[in-house]
Amino acid sequence: MSGGTDDTLSFLILNTLLVNNFVLAQFLGICPFIGVSNKIETASRMGVAVIFVMLVSSALAYGINIVLVAADAEYLRLIAYIAVIASTVQLVEMFIKKTSPALFKALGIYLPLITTNCAVLGVAKLQTSEGYSFIQCIVFALGSGLGFTLALVIMAGIRQKLDLADVPGLAKGTAIILMIAGVLSMAFMGFAGLGS
């Protein structure tokens, strides 16, 4: 049991966006956070794609969970979720390709990466274990996606500036990104208790 079910929507948004930011406090989606945060533009596009996939897969996962519980086949949950996410990514890719070739060109290379973004699976997994209602699920997914995007874009801004700095050779690359993420994580601690 958990107190999650009576989380208000504003709490959900604030919590996932700031207080328990997916990347900076929950360590979800670290790989894309490190990999796709070198330019503000690519980071924000990746962020939009992730928000989109999170919303769709969260809604689908909600439905699938109901079916699985009804069929008493909860042990298939993980496989079902990962299948849902993979196919959502595929569908989104096809859909965008058809409707907006420009957007597809912009997002194209990032979309397949989302399948292995653990933040997306994390959303599905957490919403189930917290027992959220459908609306809560959607808001939770939205907040998580926004939180992921926020962290990603902030990091991209800092890294873009860092390109012009004399970073010590040894710290270049992942090490300094992690250090900055640590400082960001410290700064985000200031939001503790917000929304409750």
Place this chain on the structure above:
Amino acid sequence: MSATAAHTVPHAHKPTSSLYMIVLLGAVSTVCGLIIVVADMVTAETIRNNLAQITREAVGEVLPGSTELVKYVADLEAGTITPLAEVTGGATNLFACFGTDESGQRRFLGCVSKAAGKGYAGTIEALYAYSPDAQTITGFKVLESKETPGLGDKIILDNDFNANFTNLDVALNGDMTALANPIVTVKHGKKTDPWQIDAISGATVSSKAVGALLDASAERMIPLIHQHLEELRKGGA
């Protein structure tokens, strides 16, 4: 990485028929499904026991000496309690605890309730023991919390803080509908009344959260316990 691998997979040179792929996927799925079902079957019993064991241990910690638990689902809104066996939904949040006295007789020790509330960071879930005879809370234990390690999580570890709950006054008012005095958390070292909780210095927020969650639960739960006290004393027999 998929781009490089595409060249090196053994069967890359000839196209594969759809039928073959469907059969293969079906076969793999079946194998996987089997593995999962077997794992589920093998572990299900142990997991259930583990969970029960944990509850038992936790209740035992809050109310030492209890050897037998009778589980209830208390509906605080409707003001009803139902033995667990008779309900399908809802989770146990009330235990009637029994132990044995010197003569080996089964004896009603008190009730243990589950309560939850918002802490400094996320939900705090806790158990507390209530003695209907003394009308006091006699034990308290945090089950789950995300409080700051080293600071907020002192609500779990701090002995002085836990001493608050060995004899916390929760006497009911005249008509037995609410607490006579609400449970409040006061600043460290400012406790004057038996219904007050002495906060941990430096972790006031978490301490207050504990006070608030206890008060919110006790205000409803304790009158409910008194309403059904006879039933609880019998222990569902």
Place this chain on the structure above:
Amino acid sequence: MAQNFVLGHTFSHGVHPPEHKKGTRTEPIERLGFAPTLVVPLAQHIGAPAKAVVAKKQEVARGELIAEAGGFVSVPMHAPAAGTVTKIDLALIASGSMAPAVYIKVDPEASQEALEGEPFDIEAAAPGDLVGAVQQAGLVGLGGAAFPTHVKMTVPEGKTIDTVLANGCECEPYLTCDHRLMLEQKDELFAGLAIALKATGADRAIIGIEDNKQDALALLRDSVPHGLPIFVAPVKTKYPQGAEKMLIKALLNREVPSGGLPMDVNVACFNVSTLAQMAALLPKRQGLIERVVTVTGPGVRKPGNYLIPLGTPLQFILDHVGLTDDARQVILGGPMMGPSVSSLDVPTTKGVSGILALTQKELDDRPKQVYPCIKCGSCVEACPLYLNPSLLGALARKEEYEAMEQGYHLNDCFECASCTYVCPSNIPLVQYFRIAKSMNRERKAAKRK
């Protein structure tokens, strides 16, 4: 008519360097004698170099054509003194490089009266004739840029000029030659404006003068000839107010588009010295052979404004005015944009408005140590073109020259050096930008091959 014409206005940003004009502003223009040898570079202007039309050992009269324009964006050269052409050879010029020049051994005996051509009736001339005459006079922007004046006066098909601006700002510290010229040659200035108005077909002319030259402002305002649509407007004293784009912004609130010309906002802008020379030279079809130069600075014993024949080597001028013992550095033009010269053999050219000698003290005062950029934003608030010098500088340090041009408008920078002036970390920003621009030019040239 004077729709968006705001008095006492200015542009945004810019800097306020100390003026240092006291020493020379009251010194009347004085004529300087001839150096024994004059060195007349063939490229004293922006555009194609002139082509020499004299031969070695040829005798030339003062004012005689010695080189003709090398194209449309080019002007001819005239002999600054009577004498003999000794050679046509490379000479050291202000930039530190070598460029072809005509060497004239001055004949002290010959008449130094300037040659006069056949009279030119300005009143009767068509605009096109005026432009042609201006080119023949070898006129270029005398404010420092040395851009051929006739090009600015040529209004292409489909464009119109509604306003002619006379640039009397002289925003560079130390320089006062334009100031003196406005005080002493106001009639030529007005006559020059009349020519410019006629040639461009503009409705009005505005003389923009920084408000630290109140005497010039008052004098000109009181003596505008009747019947001419000429206005005298004060602008705030601020560097680089004298930059064309800044003056247009200040007086007319129009912004010359990035990469564009004043013509694109219907304006033609001329330095006051250019206009005065125009009026002096055109009636007799003469060529530009001398100009007023402010010779000043703490290293100069007798600072003042001198009328100096073009091609006079610096050594001759500085000998004349006398250098102090601790003079260490000589700068052509103002201290903000002028290059410092590597040798005193360098001759003065049409674009040289000042010769500045700085002493050991000024050198010592220049901070030596370069600190890292602390992102104080001073340069951002100084840049008159709203560029981000701090960011450009950081990019330059990482040799991201291409990005500077493509993403951050490097080529809009006209190297006014305001950013470098204010930088507390003493970063040579403008030098970075010069390097970046030349690297980009080289890269493009290499690509074309």
Place this chain on the structure above:
Amino acid sequence: MASPSYKDSFVNGIWKENPVFVQVLGMCPALAITNSVENAIAMSCAVMFVLVTSNALVSILRKWVPKEVRIAVFILIIATFVTVTDYAVKAISVPIYKAMGPFIALIVVNCIILSRAEAFSSKNNVLKSILDGLGMGIGFSIALLCMGGVREILGSGSFLGHPLFGANYEPWVIFVLPSGGFFTLGAWLFIFAWWRERGARNKKPEGHQA
């Protein structure tokens, strides 16, 4: 590409191609589940189990799996073993299960496992694949222990729950917080970079080394 020797299959993952410190894969669990040594060990075991079993099964099936459905089959296999691990951990210890939160399930999308399936076991025989899984698993465990060790010792003043410095030790709480995770991993990567650079410098005189 020549098939690696049995020894290399095993040894590479431990040090030379350490999944966390060298390949920078599997960062999420390396950060999230390392605030104590106990959790780090549990996570290592879980990952190692999934690595070895999925590597083995992928290798067994490698001859029959066409490239079109390759990824789907791999994910299916991995998800299966992750589900099994999920149940197993729950059966072994509920507190550990709770401490790991969603991260057991998230082993599915742990890049280490998919990349080994793809890069190694789909091309090598079963024994080598198992050895590779073990090697990578040990490498991962070493990394997690490095993380967990530093974080628990500094952050709680204990190792595997045993107090090290007595009751008066002032723990550096930050190291058990998320930011401390980032700092610790960042510092380890820094140290490894320094280490490698020093190694490269020492080797240089003997000849050119990549």
Place this chain on the structure above:
Amino acid sequence: MSSEPLSVDILTSPHVKRPMSTNAIMRNVAVALAPVALFSIFAFGLSALLLLSVATISCVLTEWAVCRLSGKPNTVGDYSAAVTGLLLGLTLPPSFPLWMVAVGGAISIGLGKALFGGLGYNTFNPALVGRAFLQAAFPVAVTTWTPPFVQGRFLACIPSTLAFPFLKPTPVAEYIAAANIDAFTGATPLNLEGVTRLADPLDLFMGMTSGSTGETCAVLILLCGGYLLVRNMLDWRIPAGVLGSVFALSGVLHLINADTYPGPLFMVFSGGLMLGAIFMATDMVTSPTTALGVWIFSILIGVITVVIRLKGSLPEGVMYAILLANAVTPLIETWTQPRVFGTTKKASSTS
């Protein structure tokens, strides 16, 4: 004058420079901080003196060590490390153990500055990185307050100051009890309940309350900021934006519900806001360079401060607000790049 060749130096233009240097800016910030530091020593005694010295020494030593290790020229001389140390010290409670202060100094310079490439490249205010690290690492010590103007403060340290490295600080309860001025509770005004009624803005203004070493006397901080402003070494827009937005936002909230929300004067003068707004948010390296960006940056700090103070669990939010604003500074800068002259889409046309 002889005609012998003059020895000419070749230097690039401009040949005149505005007489202001980075060095002078840092030196003046240090000078401006001196009165604040002196007042804190006056208020908190020997402990404050030791605290500030250790913080400064730790930062300077770390800077020196980093320069040595990385083979860069020694940059201790530019005063920036000393300023960082002083600022760090001023944000810590006077009773803070010295060994933790030393840790904070090392973190400030090492993590907050050197890692990014040294002065000018750091994304975050180094002093605040150190402060945030200490807050997260030693949450109890960093929120243990002692009263000012205790008798005998110049002769004896607050007991926790001299805690042995790596060990828990000595409790200060006895010290506070012994001090017992005006039934003092040991909490900063922001920690007190019913803040509006308990803390007199005048006391806050004059520095009569407890708090971090250097944050207590608002009037002094304002005066020192004024000095920097007069010397043109302080961007007035940042304190104006921060204090203005805090005042406005908390004022509106106070009007809506005076019981829950404290008054704007209290909000502006309490806690570290004044110190943060004048000395930390104004750190040039970590604030935007564009005019619009500066306003966004400072208002963001004000808003986050109010939100954290009134809606979050922490009593104080200035430090986090500045760090967060530092983090988004590159974004703000990118999005507020000034329009380049002559590139407007609006017609820069004729009349």
